[in-house]
Amino acid sequence: MPEKFPCINPHDLKTLKEGLNFLHVEELKNLCRQLLLPIEGKKGILVLRILHFVETGKVMNNPKLPLVSCAEKGKDCPLTPNSFILKGSYKNDLKTRVFFKKLIGDDFHFTAFGVDWIHNRWMEGNPPTYQEFADMWRAETKRRQEEGSIPKEEWAYINFTQRFIKKNPGTQRQGLIEAWEKERLKQKENVTKIMENFK
Known part of the structure; x- marks a missing residue:
């Protein structure tokens, strides 16, 4: 070495x-x-x-993930626009996808850039709300359609x-x-x- x-x-x-x-x-x-x-x-x-x-x-x-980004065990985390997306309660499942389609539109689908964005916000100790995610997803999808993206x-x-x-x-x-x-x-x-x- x-x-x-x-x-x-x-x-x-x-x-x-x-x-x-x-x-x-x-x-x-x-x-x-x-x-x-x-x-x-x-x-x-x-x-x-x-x-x-x-x-x-x-x-x-x-x-280490900051505690503010983690859901408390046993605490209900509802799917509402102003609820925080927290590690331990957030899921990429059908229920969440249906909720995002209501917030964003039928073109919503789970993406790597979305997952990365959430993870980065968690690591910063600044978990986003579902509405913040929806706003980011719309803007980023539009940008990628116009400018393209690099994997x-x-x-x-x-x-x-x-x-x-x-x-x-x-x-x-x-x-x-x-x-x-x-x-x-x-x-x-x-x-x-x-x-x-x-x-």
Whole structure:
């Protein structure tokens, strides 16, 4: 294990950032184990944790959710526009979807950007109301329709397939799968080579 951080050059850091997004969650957890890092969290958190360690030598633990963002056990949390969306009571279920369709309209559907927005507000200790979520969802959906959207970096498969199909229109499914597997293997090899310095 290196003694001085950062011990990675800018080119390798950029290569590592890209490559980690191509790994499966279990592969990221294995890297965390090798580096003696916590393995809890979603893919994006695991990638950030590895990069943080590589750049600083410090362990990034899972941030704690502020109590103000959590529902009290046994307390009823009704679905009303002015009720807070709280961890432990909020669900992406049919009842909630029907409620949001009343607030937003029939075009409502659960989205990754919506889930991320709620989670970020929880982490800030500023849980939103259902109406605040509805307002954000409408505005963000409109913005994305007008300007488009870029998938998250950790969605490497989606990003790769969109770019590949754009460059290679008419590609058959099997060709796409083979190209993806080839690129994923290349990225995994890049990560493995760079991470040799951290054993």
